[in-house]
Amino acid sequence: MTVRAEVASVGTELLLGQITDTNATYICQRLAECGIPVYFRQTVGDNFERVQQALRLAWSRAELVVFTGGLGPTEDDLTKEAVAAALGADLVEDAESLAHLEQFFARRGRTMTPNQRRQALLPRGAVAIPNRWGTAPGVFWEVEGRVVVLVPGVPREMRGMVDEFVVPELRRRGWVGQDVIRSRVVRTVGIGEGQLEELVRDLLHTTNPTVAPLAHLGEVHLRITARGTPAEVDRMLDEAEARLRERLGDAVYGTGEETLDAVVARLLREAKVTVAVAESCTGGLVGERLTSVPGSSAYFLGGVVAYSNGAKEDLLHVPEELLERFGAVSAEVAEAMARGARERFGADLGLAVTGVAGPGGGTEQKPVGRVFLALADRDGVHSVRADFGEEPGREGVRRLASQAALNLLRRYLMGRRPGG
8 A cells, every 4th residue: 555644733833933843854754764755744823724724635635644733732722623623523532641631730739720631632533642751642543544643743742652653553554564765865065056967967857766956055965765675775875876976076075964074074083184274254163163073183273263464464474465465365365374374383284264255345356255265285285266256145155165165175185186
């Protein structure tokens, strides 16, 4: 039997953007691990009619519908009532759920109020999902061959019910087959989304596995998703990743949750080299990212944030005539800053960033978003220019500049000439 799933999150606070919906993400992940594809997701406010509409829509296109949120004791907790009404059932009090509520409040020396008691109501014919982490029970309800599941919006309670009751119950009913759905993320840096798509265009049209680009600030990720037996899925993911690496080369820096910061840290440790930084427009962000990984004292010796020309001269020994001739935002000054950082801290490598973060300060010759990066070693210094434009905003330019600096360092440590 092919089971299609839909997940609906209930809560006006979600629509107002006051909280992030991590519940639906977790539920989708757990269902994917069971080989049950989630084709649709909905978010609906705390409104009786709209929750009914959400259920009717989901009921028309899915065999398994999971609602999260709206099961508590307050007046705006309407999910059970709305779902029951939409499916033509009344609510009845569940004795075991009521006993759990009574014990819950008795242990805390509190009196159970009428609105707390209504949490023990279930649609007629439904099964209560015990709540060992709170008060509101969940609901597992089979109606005409379909299943609707209601779990609380409190993340800890939702996760417990999904893991301990919902997934085992779906497995018992034979809805969890031999197939699984798994994804792997391949992370790239230093390549634009358009250029990347041109290189892997044919792979984006495959069906199993599928490959989808996900653009982030300063990075593009490629999510590979495969369905099959665990062994088949592992093989498909490995093969797809190998094809992507072959096409994209060293633009691929990692997979999964691996960050650029962590990759650079690992390369520095493996090479047994030290680095010092000199920063202007990034204001210490490069140093922060280099030290975000535990054990960074093995490779990071220190840094200088030099915004003013005077600081560049005094702390990094950038020649005054260089600043006057080329300006603070220039390849020449970036190179001098990199040499100065390396010499000041006695590091193997000196990494420097200077640029115009904006929103002001740009000129026709040196517009907002222009950044120069330089890397110095014992043999010399190399610099590159990057133009991010003003669209990312000040913080975006700073983040992109730090990303470019780390990528410059990564490529050097991989044996590639900076800028080559």
